[in-house]
Amino acid sequence: MTKSVGCRGWEKPKAVLFVMFLLAILCESAAAQTTVYRVAGVVVSDGDGAPLGRTRVSLADVRDRRKAGSIVTGADGRFEFRDVPAGKFSLEGARRNFMVTTYQWHEGFSTAIVTGAGLDTANLVLRLIPLGSISGKVIDESGEPVRGANVKLVVHRERLGEDRTFPQGLAQTDDEGKYEFENLIPAEYFVSVAAKPWYAVRPVWENVNGVRTRTDTVASELNVAYPRTYYNGATEQEEATPLEVKKGEHLTADLHLKPTPALTVIVKVQMDPEQHSWNWPALRRLDADRPEDVMADMGPSGMPGEMMISGLEPGKYMMSSPNPEGGMLRPTGQVEITEDGQTVELKTPVSTSTVKMRLKMLNGEDLRDVSSFSLREGRRTIAYAEIRPKGEAVFEQVPPGKYAVMVNFSGPQPITIGKMVVGGVEVEGHDITVGDGATLEIDATLMAGVVSVDGVVKNKAGKPVSGAMVALIPRGMEARTHFERIRWDQSDLDGTFTVRQILPGKYTLIAVEDAWGTEWLQPGVLEKYLARGQELTIGELMTQPVVLPEPLESQRK
Numbered sequence: 001m002t003k004s005v006g007c008r009g010w011e012k013p014k015a016v017l018f019v020m021f022l023l024a025i026l027c028e029s030a031a032a033q034t035t036v037y038r039v040a041g042v043v044v045s046d047g048d049g050a051p052l053g054r055t056r057v058s059l060a061d062v063r064d065r066r067k068a069g070s071i072v073t074g075a076d077g078r079f080e081f082r083d084v085p086a087g088k089f090s091l092e093g094a095r096r097n098f099m100v101t102t103y104q105w106h107e108g109f110s111t112a113i114v115t116g117a118g119l120d121t122a123n124l125v126l127r128l129i130p131l132g133s134i135s136g137k138v139i140d141e142s143g144e145p146v147r148g149a150n151v152k153l154v155v156h157r158e159r160l161g162e163d164r165t166f167p168q169g170l171a172q173t174d175d176e177g178k179y180e181f182e183n184l185i186p187a188e189y190f191v192s193v194a195a196k197p198w199y200a201v202r203p204v205w206e207n208v209n210g211v212r213t214r215t216d217t218v219a220s221e222l223n224v225a226y227p228r229t230y231y232n233g234a235t236e237q238e239e240a241t242p243l244e245v246k247k248g249e250h251l252t253a254d255l256h257l258k259p260t261p262a263l264t265v266i267v268k269v270q271m272d273p274e275q276h277s278w279n280w281p282a283l284r285r286l287d288a289d290r291p292e293d294v295m296a297d298m299g300p301s302g303m304p305g306e307m308m309i310s311g312l313e314p315g316k317y318m319m320s321s322p323n324p325e326g327g328m329l330r331p332t333g334q335v336e337i338t339e340d341g342q343t344v345e346l347k348t349p350v351s352t353s354t355v356k357m358r359l360k361m362l363n364g365e366d367l368r369d370v371s372s373f374s375l376r377e378g379r380r381t382i383a384y385a386e387i388r389p390k391g392e393a394v395f396e397q398v399p400p401g402k403y404a405v406m407v408n409f410s411g412p413q414p415i416t417i418g419k420m421v422v423g424g425v426e427v428e429g430h431d432i433t434v435g436d437g438a439t440l441e442i443d444a445t446l447m448a449g450v451v452s453v454d455g456v457v458k459n460k461a462g463k464p465v466s467g468a469m470v471a472l473i474p475r476g477m478e479a480r481t482h483f484e485r486i487r488w489d490q491s492d493l494d495g496t497f498t499v500r501q502i503l504p505g506k507y508t509l510i511a512v513e514d515a516w517g518t519e520w521l522q523p524g525v526l527e528k529y530l531a532r533g534q535e536l537t538i539g540e541l542m543t544q545p546v547v548l549p550e551p552l553e554s555q556r557k
Contacts, residue, residue: 037115040080041124051077106516109490130248135180145177149195161520224259369411418447449501455548464495
């Protein structure tokens with residue numbers, strides 16, 4: 001009895017203690033799940049370091065961009081996000097006259113903010129890159145403004161070690177001859193103008209007794225043209241002086257036009273035997289190896305199969321003919337125009353070749369994400385080929401020379417040529433040599449970049465390194481000729497990184513601090529870091545992410 005009463009007497013306290021114990025565990029678990037953090041700091045100009053008020057700062061979950069918030073900084077440029085859950089976030093600032101800039105932005109890459117125990121996210125400095133501008137006037141030989149002139153802006157900069165020059169924008173002068181290009185990132189720029197003299201008069205050529213003769217009385221000073229003219233007066237980009245726009249800098253560049261004698265050329269064409277029509281060509285001027293439309297007058301010459309183009313400046317031009325399969329014009333060769341009344345004949349070169357490609361994906365996937373192929377000679381694309389129903393691509397009328405075969409894809413994953421068998425012999429890379437009057441047969445295996453690699457960058461002391469440049473370099477291949485296979489990333493606040501869209505192959509993974517802006521493709525630059533990198537092989541059948549078992553050691557530049 002006593003024992004029984006004693007047992008009942010202990011049952012109630014034990015039950016209460018057990019319930020309290022469970023509640024404590026649940027509370028601790030709930031507290032762990034609702035632990036929040038603070039992301040705060042200041043926005044400054046990357047030009048002079050001044051705090052930037054009235055700047056919109058956004059914080060977005062990198063895994064779900066819909067989970068985002070934004071605030072506007074006060075006069076002191078400070079911002080603060082409270083109650084931020086544990087995770088990885090993109091921090092971005094936007095302000096008028098500044099580039100939309102993410103945290104520690106370098107060459108298109110940035111460092112994600114990682115919230116969690118032991119990570120300082122309350123003292124961040126978000127640097128916004130101020131934008132510049134180039135403006136000026138176009139003036140003719142009499143000092144008068146030129147209205148309606150076409151001004152072209154070309155940017156020259158290095159990204160990830162690749163020297164790139166590409167069109168940036170077009171503008172047209174107003175009634176006062178003024179133009180302006182705004183919102184320019186720091187880089188080198190080339191500014192040039194193309195225009196027609198308002199007073200120009202073109203000559204009249206006629207066929208008199210079988211001889212082409214000028215029958216007009218146009219004065220030579222009226223039959224003139226303005227050559228494309230750059231900022232320093234040069235007429236070729238290679239001789240032009242670049243304009244360096246620094247952070248937030250506003251440059252003035254007036255362009256002065258001077259007339260040159262204009263030339264008239266007669267273009268002779270061939271008749272298409274199947275369509276029974278003339279293949280009228282296009283004549284485009286070459287500027288820095290890029291063809292561009294000319295400001296000239298075109299019309300019939302009065303003779304069958306001929307057309308007349310007047311108002312041309314002397315120089316190199318690209319002739320293009322209609323593609324029989326439709327689409328873009330097909331380049332057929334270069335011509336140099338030096339004389340008035342010069343005859344240019346558009347015809348297929350005698351010694352051309354055919355390049356036939358049989359295509360397949362490495363793992364037998366459909367070719368639907370491959371839009372077309374192209375042959376490139378240096379920076380110029382000389383031909384396109386669409387994929388035919390049986391997985392073939394055919395380039396016809398290819399002049400002899402050396403070309404790079406490039407894949408043009410439309411899907412989310414990059415696609416490139418992994419293996420190429422030319423004439424029964426496997427070759428490395430994408431380059432081919434086309435001979436005279438031959439048919440070159442190629443079996444190409446295409447690969448898609450679907451694998452990613454996750455890891456963490458740490459220094460010798462074992463501490464995570466943020467903002468480091470991470471590069472995955474193809475092993476045994478020269479980086480300059482296999483640039484499209486290199487993959488890049490920047491380590492996040494906790495040192496983690498993800499390199500995506502990796503093609504099958506053998507690689508070396510490196511991490512270098514303070515390395516952005518390096519000329520990576522110069523001989524020996526990448527090689528000095530490879531010895532301390534991690535070797536990695538991505539198999540042809542791999543599709544799942546790879547997680548590095550060991551930290552990637554950072555190296556100093």
